[in-house]
Amino acid sequence: MQIKHSVLGKGDKKVLFDIQMLLYYKQEFDELVKTGEYTFYFLERGQFTSLFSHDFLNRVSFSGLDKTYKKNSDLKDYYQSLLSFCREEKIKACVFTSTGQYWHPDFLQLLKKEGITIALSTADDDTSAIKYCSLPYTKYYDYHFHVGVMYDKEGKTIADVLREHGGNPIWLPLGARADHINQDIRFDNRDIELCYIGNMNPPKFFRISKLKRHFGDRLKLYGAQGNGDRKSLKGIFYKICNKLFRLGYIQKLTEDELLEVYRRTKIGFNLHLVPYKGPSNSRMYELASNGVMQVCDNKLGMSRVFEDGKEIVCYETIDEAIEKIEYYLENEKGRIEIAKAAYLRSKNEYSYLHVMEKILFVLFRNDL
Incomplete structure (x- = not known):
């Protein structure tokens, strides 16, 4: 079986990723290959994900992977072909992203x-997905890069849980893409008082409904699903919820429009699915990278990323968030x-x- 992939660079330190990273991080990888040290290989993800059933992709247990592996000869062929590919290309390191569910021990x-x-590199360890995507697999990897900090409100961290399951966890920030960082920054003359961008x-x-009832049109909402105007079941669901919770108009944004909204916004509201798990979403880094003062939940774990009161403003309840947002809308100097x-x-x-750079340092630190 031929392994479908793309390649970048000509260095001796060869790293394989199981996803087309260049779709989102081309500037970063172009910069890394300038050193002459690295060659990066990116698998065509659809070639191996198509070997799994739809049910499997909906988070099954480890036994589901084992069952698929034992019964699916095409999957075994892919594994063997990929092993031969790594051997022939003299791959030094592999980084498997998002989930461990595709790669049998x-x-x-x-x-x-x-x-x-x-x-293994995972980005959803602050949700229930950790039970399916991380915990059963972490012990089989040399390193486990994770972006979340807190696991529960009693103070247990995600790193603690991964270690309990035999993993070797290393925390890394999710980070902001180079093309999402405003290099020509201005902190004043912003005309959008408050925004929330996300699903x-x-x-x-x-939580968002309560915020909207207080701020009204001062709070601008943006999301991938827009105002629920699609004719799919999901679109109809969002349209009903918009009316039920009185969220008002939710605007869909292109990437250029997204960055323009960031540059015009004074305060960005942030929240996670579970208020005490995380913090780990990309919104947290993109708001900061575009000069938007951020009001965010996850106060318990935030000190790992930003300092509360100096680099970010944390809240524990929506009432507290409303009070702090109003304060900083009036206190321009403090906001800036x-x-x-x-x-x-x-x-x-x-x-x-x-x-x-941190990932590569870890992968090749024995070569230093």
């Missing part, structure tokens, strides 16, 4: 026997000070180029 063990360092998932409806501090922190530490 038997295959991972064969990679290790070839002297290949393997890492309107059911656990968020009550916090926005500037977060912008500098994000630009200097949390760009995706910095994230990739």
Whole structure:
């Protein structure tokens, strides 16, 4: 079986990713290959995901992967072909992203026997997905990069849970893409008082609805599903919820429009599916990278990312969020000070180029 992939670079340090990273991070990888050290390989994800059933993709247990592996000869052929590919190309490290559900431990063990360092990189460990995508698989990897901080409100961290399951966790920020970082920043003359950009998932409806009732048209809502005007069942569902929770108009944005909204916004509201799990969403880094002062939940774990009161403003209840938003809408100087501090922190530490440099340092630190 021929392994479908793309390649970038000509260096001796060869790293394989199971996703087309260049779709989102081309500037970062172009910068990395300029050193002459690296060659990056990117698998065509559809080639191996098509080998799994739809039910499997809806988060089954480890036994589901084992069952698929034992019965699916095409999957075994793909694993063997990929192993041969790694051997022929002299791959030094593999980074498997999003979930461990595609890669059976038997295959991972064969990679290790070839002297290949393997890492799992997950971004949804602050949700229930950790039970399916991370915990059953973490022990089979040399490293597990994770972006979330807190696991529960009693103080247990995601790193604690991964270690309990035999993993070797390393926290990394999710980071902001180079093309989502405003290099020509201004913190004043912003005409949108408050915005929320993101999906309107059911656990968020009550919280956003309360915010909308208070701020009215001062709060602008933007989301991928827009105002629920699609003719799909999901679109109809969002349209009903919009009316039920009186959220008003939710605008869909192109990427250019997204960045323009960031540049015009004074305060960005942020929340997670579970208020005490995380913090880990991309919105947190993009708001900071565009000079938007951020009001966010996840106060318990936030100190790992931003300093409350200096780089971000945290809340525990929506009433507290409303009070703090109103205060900083009146206190322009304080808002700008916090926005500037977060912008500098994000630009200097949390760009995706910095994230990739940390990943590569870990993967190749034994070569130093």
